[in-house]
Amino acid sequence: MVNGASRVVIVGGGFGGLAAAKALRHAPVHVTLIDRTNHHLFQPLLYQVATSVLAPGQIASPIRGILRKQKNATVILGEVTGVNKDLRCVLVNSADREGVEIPYDYLVLATGVRHSYFGHNEFEKFAPGLKGLADAVSIRNKILQAFEQAEAEEDPSRHRDLLTFVLVGAGPTGVEMAGAIAVLVRNTLRSEFRRIDPTSARVVLLDMSPRILGTFAEPLSQAAKSRLEALGVEVRLGHGADQIDDEGVIVAGERIASKTVIWTAGVAPSPAGKWLSPLQTNRSRQLKLEQR
Numbered sequence: 256m257v258n259g260a261s262r263v264v265i266v267g268g269g270f271g272g273l274a275a276a277k278a279l280r281h282a283p284v285h286v287t288l289i290d291r292t293n294h295h296l297f298q299p300l301l302y303q304v305a306t307s308v309l310a311p312g313q314i315a316s317p318i319r320g321i322l323r324k325q326k327n328a329t330v331i332l333g334e335v336t337g338v339n340k341d342l343r344c345v346l347v348n349s350a351d352r353e354g355v356e357i358p359y360d361y362l363v364l365a366t367g368v369r370h371s372y373f374g375h376n377e378f379e380k381f382a383p384g385l386k387g388l389a390d391a392v393s394i395r396n397k398i399l400q401a402f403e404q405a406e407a408e409e410d411p412s413r414h415r416d417l418l419t420f421v422l423v424g425a426g427p428t429g430v431e432m433a434g435a436i437a438v439l440v441r442n443t444l445r446s447e448f449r450r451i452d453p454t455s456a457r458v459v460l461l462d463m464s465p466r467i468l469g470t471f472a473e474p475l476s477q478a479a480k481s482r483l484e485a486l487g488v489e490v491r492l493g494h495g496a497d498q499i500d501d502e503g504v505i506v507a508g509e510r511i512a513s514k515t516v517i518w519t520a521g522v523a524p525s526p527a528g529k530w531l532s533p534l535q536t537n538r539s540r541q542l543k544l545e546q547r
């Protein structure tokens with residue numbers, strides 16, 4: 256209790272954590288929101304940062320600023336590393352201190368997800384995913400660098416690998432990224448280079464499912480596929496990536512040579528579920544609830 260008010264600790268300043276904090280603005284509680292970054296990120300527009308349409312600052316807002324007027328809320332910048340359920344406190348590492356205990360009466364864990372490589376973590380080095388601002392900036396740099404390298408490359412046979420962009424996973428993020436890269440190469444960059452023709456770039460969207468946007472209604476999948484193909488995206492379905500390395504991707508025995516492969520398939524929860532032992536998590540790190 257703080258001055259008689261219950262202490263609510265919220266870990267994560269994403270959509271979930273911030274919504275929880277704001278919903279408590281008139282409640283007789285003291286809210287402590289902890290995040291390892293100083294900003295709230297509007298993830299649905301990450302692909303626009305990754306394709307140079309938006310600047311990072313346009314999709315990120317300081318968490319302190321968002322909660323500035325909420326007098327019952329305090330923000331802590333730090334990484335939560337665990338929960339001590341017996342002592343009812345979370346353990347936080349900050350820039351200069353480790354293992355600081357922040358006590359709670361009520362705890363909200365809203366730590367989001369990361370990419371899942373479905374057991375192929377070795378792919379991550381060659382095929383980064385898109386979940387945070389740093390990922391988006393790094394992918395943006397990688398895409399732009401590929402054009403710069405191709406422009407500087409004397410050997411035209413190397414242009415093809417540099418100007419082939421592969422998205423592995425045709426869920427919403429893969430579809431958005433494929434469309435945005437196609438627009439980037441066909442419109443934005445079309446007149447910017449002298450040796451290479453950006454419109455000759457190849458954008459390949461792969462998925463092991465028989466259709467893109469598998470969780471959407473079938474007519475929507477079909478419509479999205481047609482729109483992507485009209486933009487020049489090559490949609491290849493029915494096979495996932497067997498191998499990803501610094502030369503590109505192998506799909507159903509065929510190598511697609513590419514210097515820019517982006518992982519847009521699959522997510523896994525943050526490790527927060529493990530902090531709640533003896534509650535169990537499954538192999539995908541999801542908490543098993545309603546255990547009998």
Ligand SMILES: Cc1cc2nc3c(=O)[nH]c(=O)nc-3n(C[C@H](O)[C@H](O)[C@H](O)COP(=O)(O)OP(=O)(O)OC[C@H]3O[C@@H](n4cnc5c(N)ncnc54)[C@H](O)[C@@H]3O)c2cc1C
Nearest residue numbers: 267268269270271272290291298299301334335366367386
């Ligand atoms: C590229 C992309 C496009 C998307 N497009 C859409 C869309 O169009 N429509 C839609 O509805 N949804 C979309 N989503 C999904 C949506 O963004 C997520 O469902 C939503 O962000 C989840 O909110 P959250 O609060 O659970 O987690 P997050 O927003 O991920 O927030 C988690 C927070 O927890 C913090 N955190 C994590 N671990 C720790 C720790 N140990 N210590 C301290 N802080 C920690 C992180 O820094 C982060 O700020 C998209 C997601 C992505 C990645």
